[in-house]
Amino acid sequence: MPLESEEALVIGSYVFKEQDKIVHLLTSHNGIQKIVAPGSSKGKNRFGSLLELFTEGEFFFYRKEDRELATLSKGDIITSYFDTVSEPGRIFYFYLIAEIVMKFVPPNFNTSRIYKLIKSVLDSSKDGAEMKYLILYFMVWILRIEGMMFEAGKCGTCHKTDLLKGWVMSDYRGIVCNKCRREESVILRKRGIEFVEWTKRNDTSGKFEGMSDEDSKNIFRILKNKIEYHGEFSLNSPRYLSSLI
Template structure:
């Protein structure tokens, strides 16, 4: 059967001497794999379609399992995301996170729109770390682990200052936080941004400036949430951590 889909390349791997297998996150058909024959050859007309982060229209034949690319058109090459090291690292993290979270053919329309918007935002010069935290919130939401950040997850109190309890799935008021030794204090700036992230669509992200100390705190808070509820080891996240480490030395 012949398919025509909009998709984003979230993984690209060599196969044989001249081919590549790409994993697409599509708007209508979820996550799927497609063989791109001859993609490694210099004169291949499909080589650019097999590049990571490419957003395009893909026409492929598929009976069961892996599809085979017939034709395609690049809508956004996102070459800048491959050329700049920091952008490539964050773009890879978003792609790998998406790939690990979704099963083959699982519906991913919401994540498709968020990933597409996230890549566009990074190319426009918006802070890739902030983009990644927004995307992480959408991943938590898609997995059914969106944190409760408005009221105490234990007693529904609206009285702060709150602490974040990843294991409880949200924030705890001062009284309830006394019973959770792992609850994490939050600065006012980080807490406000967490609440904003929990309800913001990446397609609506405007210009945003965040202090370095607040970004460091946000990273810790989001890392705790992701580790507790998602807990998937990612090579791209390890690289991001190494990159951050050397940037501060």
């Protein structure tokens, strides 16, 4: 059986048939793939820390004709993010990133930009950047990559620009100005608008200063609700992020 290989990030796994695990991989450009890792739910196994959340590796696997899932044969770690990802102050943010990717990325989506986005979040986190910003940056950009992020400073009805605050449309497709608003009640604050614009011109190593806790909670709630609305699901991980909800 010919071996195939993928460069990928581990975004989740669960025990399957007692000894095995099913591992979800975000590949560098071939979408999300599920593979069986035989024997990997045993304490000591040949894959070691390859299958930890957000380990980046080269994964070699084969397919049997009668099986739906490919089987992992071996893998090499390219970059381990274990120390960063497993830190108590960071782990729940990474659970949320993994949950969003698993639920929100359509099958067969070209994942190259999402892969780069997560790599830059991981690298900046490793360099000590605050997760509170990285999670918001990630949420804005995954929406943008999937073509769903709105222009934060522009009214979606009259197209007035440079808004200082906006009211979020009930279908989360944009914001409206004070004159155009009808039933909308959720406000996107000034700092939130500026942050969304800022993410267009800056990468994760940049610093966005002066966002209060209220500002970051405000934008987090709007982005979370927007992702849930478009994806038609609920996210479980935010409940652990008490600083943002």
